[in-house]
Amino acid sequence: MTSSAKETWQPEPPALLPPWHTPEREKLQEQARRFAMDEVLPVADELDPQKGEIPASLLARLAELGWFGITVPAEHGGLGLGVFEYCMVSEELARAWMSTASILARSQGLGTAVLDADRRHELLRRSARGDWIGAIALSEPDAGSDLAGVSTRAVLEGDEWVVTGHKRWCGNAKAADFIQVLVRERAAEEGESRSAGLLNLLLEKERGEFPEGLSGSPIDKIGYHGFLTWDLQFDGVRIPRENVIDQAKAAQEDSDADGEAAEQAGFAEAQKFLNTARVHTAARAVGLARAALEDSIRYLQEREQFGHPIADFQALRFTIAEMAAQIEQSRAFYRQVAHLLDLGLPCAKEASMVKLEATEMSVRVTNQAMQLHGGNGYTTERQVERHWRDARLTTIFEGTSEIQKRIISDRLLPRSPLG
Structure with missing residues (x-):
């Protein structure tokens, strides 16, 4: 493929600046644009035709720039910025290779909403450093848009959840530091929502490996290369009892609100x-x-x-x-x-x-x-x-x-x- 890193057409700046424009955002956008065209695009041109994965060196550069923690609070080592900056950087990266924009979404505090506050803060710091990059196992062969139909089971045995089932469309699963797995603890009872009994569990793992009881095969896609997307089989995978992800309750734990205000x-x-x-x-x-x-x-x-x-x-x-x-x-x-x-x-x-x-x-x-x-x-x-x-x-x-x-x-x- 011919590279366009040095001859990119640049859009004209707007005549009137929008209300959300700031010099800091303009500087960040320019930094992201230069990085995308000078460093990401050549890698994409080389590896995408081979269906290659994002190299560790490029992940290290993203971490060095702090972009795995754009939305992570500054007190946990992140940039402490907002959704606006996160999306603005992602647009620039996607212009060169969409996978680099997508890998950012597998950090940003993902997989940190455990209920133990000290553990949560430790994971946030790892997320901001780029050494807590995950994957999400939601969909199944018979449960995609209808996630209430998830059938992967988690049975509590002592201090561990034992997970059995079949997940599909799990991007970055093997290369990840963790997989956030949607499971069914129990069947919904009469009068309950169909989603009753569902849990998100945090499966911690080593990069480049699957833990005992988990196996998978890559799905051959026509595009979206840069990381592999997996079909996963859970056969008695064990997850610690405390590794329950609860975004809402974790937010309550970190807030000063209580009661109804905390729930909201x-x-x-x-x-x-x-x-x-x-x-x-x-x-x-x-x-x-x-x-x-x-x-x-x-x-x-x-x-x-x-x-x-x-x-x-x-x-x-x-x-x-x-x-x-x-x-x-x-x-x-x-x-x-x-x-x-x-x-x-x-x-x-x-x-x-x-x-x-x-x-x-x-x-x-x-x-x-x-x-x-x-x-x-x-x-x-x-x-x-x-x-x-x-x-x-x-x-x-x-x-x-x-x-x-x-x-x-x-x-x-x-x-x-x-x-």
Whole structure:
């Protein structure tokens, strides 16, 4: 593949700065952009065609920059920044290789919400340093969007949970320091929610190894290379009894609130986690679409037909204009929702909206970029096919577009009692 690290098209700065602009954010964005193009893109160009994994040296650089702890509080060694900065950096990284933006989501305090406060704070410090990078085992062959259908069982035997079952779509499982596993402790009783009896357990492990009782096979994907995605078999895996993940209760433990106020704080923290994941996906989608736009602009200027660069042809120029407008729209939207999250405002509907719009936009734009490249777009000689392959996944993971539509419509149109 041809590298574009030194000749990247840069968008013009906005005439009016948005209300969330700060010099510190501008500096961080520029740092992330330089790093993505100078250090990440060459690695992606080399390893993605081989379906290679992110090298340890690149993970070390991400840790050195502090980006595994962007949202980890400063008192635990993190940068103490917000969802806005987390998504802004992720957009820049996704422009070069989406997997580097995605690996950040497997830290940021993930897998630290254990109930023992000292242990939780220790894990937060490890997360900020980049030596607590995890994986999440939620889905199963028969439970994807409907996680209430999880059947992987956890039985308490003395001081240990014994886990048996089948998980699928677990990215980074073998390379991780831990796996957060959604299990069923008991069946839901009559009158209870179908999700009653579910637990999140923390399985600690060594990088590059599976613990006793756990085996897996990589799933061969068409894109989203950089780390492997696994099909996992749990056959009597043992997890310490205290390794129960509870985002809401951990938030209560760290707050000064008590009673009902503490419960509300805990619920808000758990909801923010879900919303952040959706906005983060939107930011990654924008990064991919921007990559396709930038590569297309360069290609149209290089490619000549009928004695002219094809960038002179009005139909193609108008296509570029439409692509750029859609990208800017989605970027403004994800930054607005990230800003709302940092203010602590409820925005579940908006988080689903931006996830839906940005990811569908990314598919359209990357597909159009392949068309602009003509036959060259259908080869592995150009990066545009990688952008398309990765963008296609964004409409599926972190909740499909159909799931986002359901969330949005349920908030706009409450169901009737007969519905």
